[in-house]
Amino acid sequence: MTSKGETAWYHWQQRSWSEVFQRIGGESQSLLENAGITSPIHLRLALYDYVNEHQQGFLDAQGRTDTLQKFAAPYQLGISDLEYLLALDSDDEEVLTRDTPRSPSVQDVTTLYNQWAFESALFNASSVRFIIDCYAFEHAHSGTDLPAGVTGQVGTGIGTVVKRLCYLARRLGVYYDLTFDPPSANTAPLLHLTLYGPQEMTGAPQQYGMRLARLCRLLLGYSSPPRQDASVSHERNKQKRRSALTNAIVEAEATVHFLQRSYCFVMDQTLLSLLPPVEATLDGNVEEPLAHAQRGPTDTPSIFDSSIEQSFTEAFIALQNSNAVEGWQLIREPEPLMLEHGIFIPDFALTREQKRIYVEILGFWTPSYRERKLQKLQQLRNREDIVLAIPEEAREAFTSIAQIFPIAWYAGQLSATELIKLLRYRYDDFAERLVLIDRATVRQRVQTEGLLPERFCYELLHAYRRSELPQAAERVSGQGVAFSAGIGLYQVDWMEQLRTSFVLLIENLAAPSLADVLREARARWPSLADCEDATIEALLGLWPEVRVRRTSIFEATVEIVKDKEGQLYAINSQAIPDSVPAKKSGREKRTLPKKRVVKEAAQGDLWN
Secondary structure, X not given: OOOOHHHHOEEEEOOOHHHHHHHHOOOHHHHHHHOOXXXXXXXXXXXXXXXXXXXXXXXXXXXXXXXXXXXXXXXXXXXXXXXXXXXXXXXXXXXXXXXXXOOOOHHHHHHHHHHHHHHHHHHOEEEEEEEEEHHHHHHHHOOOOOOOOOOOOOOOOHHHHHHHHHHHHHHOOOOEEEEEEOOOOOOOOEEEEEEXXXXXXXXXXXXXXXXXXXXXXXXXXXXXXXXXXXXXXXXXXXXXXXXHHHHOEEEEEEEEEEOOEEEEEEOOHHHHHHOOOOOOOOOOOOHHHHHHHOOOHHHOOOOOOOHHHHHHXXXXXHHHHOXXXXXXXXXXXXXXXXXXXXXXXXXXXXXXXXXXXXEEEOOOOOHHHHHHHHHHHHHOOOOOOEEEEEEHHHOOOOXXXXXXXXXXXXXXXXOXXXXXXXXXXXXXXXXXXXXXOOHHHHHHHHHHHOEEEHHHHHHHOOOOOOOHHHHHHOOOOEOOEEEEXXXXXXXXXXXXXXXXXXXXXXXXXXXXXHHHHHHHHHHHOHHHOOOOHHHHHHHHOOOOOEEEEEOOXXXXXXXXXXXXXXXXXXXXXXXXXXXXXXXXXXXXXXXOOOOOOOOOOOOOOOOO
């Protein structure tokens, strides 16, 4: 076995079956292959069968050597080679293989040992604090995010610094906090970045502590050049790294805990010079150090702080795919909200047209975590665009803000449906959205296209619920434009022409199936090409001379119905009201042939 440091350049590897026979020589391998033995497993099974056949399944110590000789003889193997082959795939027979072209030097091993010692110290840290000179940071990275040709002409501001630091912390899965000191006549603006360690957040050092240590090394050596051969570049980069800490990182220290005592771990230039070069800079790719730092699949960082946030996002997306989010769009980690001396980054933002609501999911973690959250939220108490999600078991802990913000209480997992209901109750702006309807534009589009299916009407009418749509449609109905729930907005004359053409189509097809009618309708009338089946069937429900007869839940036919005199029912433009309710299910029993009287109705809110 080797020490932990050596495994960075070496790994244990089993010798291959063919490689061993190259050393043994002779025809042993071909003889074994002829017997169907091509691996240590096959060899052990063959020996097991041999012992069962010749020794009745039991081999004592006295007869072991003789039996092994007899078994190995047909394959031209000695006993020592046979025993080695039998255990070839065991851990004890693995050989140490070097992964690098050359052996590690003393300096390589020393710096890697320092790295692991540094990371081990942070495994039991409660927090790591950095004070960052924004101007120095900006100067080091000025123009790195700008297009070619602009670099050197356009600088970056403190917002870029905040964005970069937040990105690294989030990407590595480390909880953090940011405050800032404004600039004065003699000092540059300073950012105070606090990274919370496993003692503060989770109490489980191995996974979270590794990510924290990796982020600290990235921040300490962000201005170092990319990693080179350690023994060659160590001395060359030593002086460069000595100045890196004083340029942008004004101060860096951690509070670590050992044997029930806390210690201040100062991270200065001397410490930085003892560590190996970082594997990624702030502008580089953090995927490589992440993969190196986190060997197990359970350590892979997520863009979500918790499983609650992840499950909420997945539930919201599922509702969005079903058009059940009432027009809201979900944004993960939006822009920070500025506090007096800090920032507050909500978990989500929900946007709909010009409205933007921030959502913060509060976990029930350590008392210090809750206290920090409460302090920040108290500074935001005058904002009316923040919604909180708090677990039921934390009601008492967050009593002080229960009357300040709208709160979605949850048990176990946060329900996306319940949050949308809260938004509807708290931020219902339907009256304001009605004013935004451009009547002339909507009517002109209906006159041009003939039919606007219902699903396209929501956006045009600034409506996001089914109960809102009929009320919004009243604003544009009239002057030859009508609305029917389940169908949409249509031009009345166009609808009359469509009715006449539809009746002729059905008569020519002679009692066609509903599927045939739907297919023919889409092929003949471009306005119906993108309509859903339910929309076209609802159109048929407007006309009393057309009936959909269902012989089963899978089969339906379309037929023409005539009155007692054998004449088709006549429909003129006055017979089609400005708002028509959706057609009832074809499975409901109807009395035919009797002309239906269509009443004005607005469909109720299906979500309430």
